[in-house]
Amino acid sequence: MPQNFERSQKFFAEPESILELINNFEVYKTFLPGCLESKRLSSNSETQVRGLLVFGLLNKTYEFESENQTDGYEVQIKQVKGPFTQFSASWSLSLSEPGITEVHFSASFKLPFFLKFFARQSAIDAMGNKFLNAFAEQLSK
16 A cells, blocks of 8 residues: 655745756755755656655665656656655645745655555654755755
């Protein structure tokens, strides 16, 4: 059964700035908790961005390669390679007033057996909240 994380939050930024940050894999290592390395990979499409993120967890590293497909203010993310048995996520942005964007993020994933001890919903929610707050903080700089 997949695990899920879903949250809506107001970001004090324009949607275009948020989209730019979501698809800027090179900077993830500077602000995303646990991200040791991040880089953009080549892609064949203008609306698709591929990236590689390397996370450290319990003295191990995990590589996560994904594709971001952008359509307007929506970004669909799917794992190409990585530690999840299955992973998909989406960002949905809507301008609520000038300079303030309502951001909705959702993710659904299955963890392999050796990572299932992290699957408590409280741990998933805490990690998801840390990631979203890191994005919001980065945008405020």
